[in-house]
Amino acid sequence: MVRLDGDLSDRFQCNLGLLTGDPGSPGNWNIYLSDFVVSRFPGDMSLHDVYVSQLEQADDIMIATPCPVAFQGKLTDVDTWAADNGCETQLEKCVFSTAGPRPKQPNTFYLGSHQLKEVKDFKYVLGELPFAPSDAHQLSPHSCDRSLDRSRS
Numbered sequence: 001m002v003r004l005d006g007d008l009s010d011r012f013q014c015n016l017g018l019l020t021g022d023p024g025s026p027g028n029w030n031i032y033l034s035d036f037v038v039s040r041f042p043g044d045m046s047l048h049d050v051y052v053s054q055l056e057q058a059d060d061i062m063i064a065t066p067c068p069v070a071f072q073g074k075l076t077d078v079d080t081w082a083a084d085n086g087c088e089t090q091l092e093k094c095v096f097s098t099a100g101p102r103p104k105q106p107n108t109f110y111l112g113s114h115q116l117k118e119v120k121d122f123k124y125v126l127g128e129l130p131f132a133p134s135d136a137h138q139l140s141p142h143s144c145d146r147s148l149d150r151s152r153s
Helices: 025-033 068-084 140-152
Strands: 054-057 060-063 121-124 127-130
Touching: 060 068
Parallel strands: none
Antiparallel strands: 054 060, 121 127
């Protein structure tokens, strides 16, 4: 079945999945993920009154929020949606970073029963995102890398 705007299609059988690199993969993933939404929490980031606490690129998802309680709530949303939709998660790729000053008590976050590992930086979409506590220009290495790429072309 396919659900679109709350309407369900008739049941059908699919005997063949999509192969990695298949040009149909991105579109089908977008359809599959189209009803994935995380809860809103006070203090969530917005851009022109649109909440921007999640970013999807291909089959990767990034959750961003300034509040640890909200982040855990959003992780619970991810886990619930994945379980309800038969989505398997590569837990070793599920990590978190803290931007800004480090809390006095280290944060502990879980995706289901899996405790997430904290990392200083990670690669997402176009480049590496550094999250150093004292770095006022957290994305400057990324911007510099992109500037170098443009100057070489």
